[in-house]
Amino acid sequence: MEQTFSISDLAREFDITPRTIRHYEAEGLIAPAREGQRRIYSGRDRVRLALVLRGKRLGFSLAEAKEIIDLYAAPQGEAFQLRTMLEKLDEKREMLEDKRRDLDAAISNMDKYAARCRDRLAELESRREAAE
Amino acid sequence: MEQTFSISDLAREFDITPRTIRHYEAEGLIAPAREGQRRIYSGRDRVRLALVLRGKRLGFSLAEAKEIIDLYAAPQGEAFQLRTMLEKLDEKREMLEDKRRDLDAAISNMDKYAARCRDRLAELESRREAAE
DNA sequence: CCCCGAGTTTACGTTAACGTAAACGTAAGT
DNA sequence: ACTTACGTTTACGTTAACGTAAACTCGGGG
The missing domain is CATH 1.10.1660.10 (Multidrug-efflux Transporter Regulator; Chain: A; Domain 2)
Structure with missing residues (x-):
């Protein structure tokens, strides 16, 4: 069971x-x-x-x-049903890929910004050292 | 302008x-x-x-x-602000990566299922040919 | 001067996705 | 037999994210 x-x-x-x-x-x-x-x-x-x-x-x-x-x-018994299902799957898959594009863009966007922050921070640190 | x-x-x-x-x-x-x-x-x-x-x-x-x-x-003037911002960025980034994991799982899940559908369809087609 | 299109504020309405509470059933422990 | 824990249905409440409608303003054309 x-x-x-x-x-x-x-x-x-x-x-x-x-x-x-x-x-x-x-x-x-x-x-x-x-x-x-x-x-x-x-x-x-x-x-x-x-x-x-x-x-x-x-x-x-x-x-x-x-x-x-x-x-x-879904039942997926006959060939016709399988075909229409594959179409629908493809349609949904595109929606998911659209989201992935959005998501990848958001992540790389954020990464770039974080990198700029780190650069800026490093610059501040080096200046502080120079002042000692 | x-x-x-x-x-x-x-x-x-x-x-x-x-x-x-x-x-x-x-x-x-x-x-x-x-x-x-x-x-x-x-x-x-x-x-x-x-x-x-x-x-x-x-x-x-x-x-x-x-x-x-x-x-x-955000302003990002001082080093302290930059540090806390980088922390927050990291936190948000993890949220995004969680979503990416979900999304990748959903897509590969769907791909596997679609592949099984195609196999099944191919099998039906070959049987139909054999019957002619 | 009047109207038109575009914009504004204010305020109530709507939909999805539950939360919350009431009133009840049931099986297990003491 | 009584409580406790868990489950059930029914129904009204709530929050986010807008939709919709009314009443107003304002610059430009005819």
Whole structure:
């Protein structure tokens, strides 16, 4: 049998509240099994939750995250479905690459600025030495 | 004289509404000059706006974006200020690198999945050929 | 002089993503 | 049997990030 998790297990692990997890379920992002009323989360549910949270960190809305994640859970039975899925994947991939360009620009931007700060600091230090 | 921009100039260029730009000003992200009542945006203002929007695309809140952008506009006069700025820069840089890790994981994840889809599709195609 | 387009302020409305509280169920420990 | 911990639903509250509308100003054209 595969391992299962309670809602507070996952809440602890990902440092969010149970309310947040229930909210994601209400939005159709996760669909855990039930044991009576209690939600029982499988390993796959856990992975989906992790994907949602990563999506959020990258600036996607829950709706956008759902679009992406649902691709990974699609049926992929026939060739036609596989083709349209590959198209959608490509589209999403471009979005991600756009973000990577933004991110790389932001980082190199910051690096350049930091380098200038260090230069400036070194100059100040050398002047101070010269004054001794 | 350097080039200046009206609020609708920038709104057009960045595909946002004037309201959005005014909102950023109200939140302290931009502080354009005034000519009477009219806002006059300098090239530097334009750059700040671009930074805000990039921050948003990367999933930062306006407050977070402000923190980062304000670093680039800080005085940096004395050595002490330079040192604390370099510390803050390093901290922000780590946030960006965290995001890059997430992003790279998301992309390679998607690539692997797409590859599996292509394999599966190729298999279906070869079977179809064999059936002819 | 009047109007038009562009800009302004003020203020209330809206949406997403939860927070918070109430009222209740259930299983385990003492 | 009572408490405690954890879970549930329902529903209203909150915050960020704007949207939307009203009422005003202001410089230029006809």
